[in-house]
Amino acid sequence: MSTDFRGFRRIVVGIDGSPSSLAALRFALEEASRGEADVLAVLAWQSTVHVPEALAAEREKAKERLDAILAEAAFGPAARLDSTTPLGPAGPVLVRTADREDDLLVIGTPTSRRRVFPRRSVSRFCLSHATCPVLAVPSPRGHAPRQRDTTGKALSRSL
Template identity: 45%
Template sequence: MREPANEPRCRVVVGVSGDSCSLTALHRAADEARMRGAELWVVLAWQPVGGGLGRRSSAVPALYADCRSVAVERLRGILDTAFGAMKPGVTLAGLTVCGTAGAALVDVARHSQDLLVVGTGKGGRLRRSLRPSVARYCLAHAPCPVLTVPPSPLEADLAAAHRRNVWRIPLDTRELAE
């Protein structure tokens, strides 16, 4: 049975920023797209330097264009980091959207049959108070199902090793045996 022409195809939409949490979400989204036979839409939200002024002011259209081209190159780099020469095994669409991350993702994943995948990022009260949660925004506003992906379990081990290196604390080899 064929889909009606006016029905949009099933999509898995994922937001990326380039950090390790968003790469984890990107790989999970690729898995979901393969399982569903869906297209994978990778979205990078960006804002021009100076907020929206770069877009509204006629004096700096080149600045807006430069910011957009930087965002496109950043998205290409993220996809290259995530997949390299290997393809994700699904139809892939990269999209850069000018705006805040949560609003951009909800706008792209606007159909009820879409699946929106977002990384939950690293926790912490200070971080949450300084930067609103994209995942919470998407859960509250998306018209489609939202899959939140926690950071990789190795993320905590990596952070601990980084702190140990910064503070120059020697590694206790007994920790490796545990």
């Protein structure tokens, strides 16, 4: 059974470099190639600095990180792919960005039997607060989900 996603004009996809976010990007690009939708890749970032020069440098690092993720993903030509790096927590940024009636928000979600921090889940936030349809794409098989500690640093996981 397949679902028709051609009614959407824009597909907003959350990117963080994880296998599930790359799977979400792959899905968004494939769907956009079948219809009329544009794809907007979003990498949200947060800062603790308030000095304009330092904030500008962090913004540039986020943009470089997103560009590197998109270049490494190299899914082929994507003429209708745009990207943005807004400041803020990922969940609220994605919900705020996917604010149009004809948007589809696509997010990666780790597949795991146990959820370490369910209250901090970006996918849960988006599914609960978005005003447009949300599609949660699981991690590809064979990839362990990334977990984060309370400082936001990625932890390795052995299964």
